[in-house]
Amino acid sequence: ILNVEQSPQSLHVQEGDSTNFTCSFPSSNFYALHWYRWETAKSPEALFVMTLNGDEKKKGRISATLNTKEGYSYLYIKGSQPEDSATYLCAFSNTGNQFYFGTGTSLTVIP
């Protein structure tokens, strides 16, 4: 089993603050990295699929970067809103045939 770590484990921010979290994964044999947003009582929602070193993806106020050589990805949220409150998961794949999830970063945005 490959180790995928996310930090911090949980985060509380004020509405309007910008924030970021980290996903660390093995730096060898990279295939893809996925970011998901998971709200309580709902199914995970795909945010980004990242496949190339140096990838930068953006969706509205959320963006992500990828460094496969050093084995990390950052997720950024600009101007956090209460509706951004969720658990943010990353999933790493080394072969494309299995996915290894981090335990997630739980974000709470305080109005």
Add this chain to the structure above:
Amino acid sequence: GAGVSQSPSNKVTEKGKDVELRCDPISGHTALYWYRQRLGQGLEFLIYFQGNSAPDKSGLPSDRFSAERTGESVSTLTIQRTQQEDSAVYLCASSLSRPEGTQYFGPGTRLTVL
């Protein structure tokens, strides 16, 4: 269009019984994934199908677990002789084609083994 559906949404069973969980992916999605989340734990990858084939079954937790997919559509996850540690939410996802494609998740099946 219709998303990924799973049935049943909830299943309560007695230890030792067999259960079947069903996943209907988005039409046209050739890749299908099974995951589970046990209470207090993270998401755990179980198996991935490309078409009707599973390239790697090593994620299945024991030989009591099996999965199949037919017609590049519906998939069934079967757990034989269920144990209490099998209690979890079982999630299915599908993506358009290759494993790096965006995965769309179903609502999950909550399995409780008494």
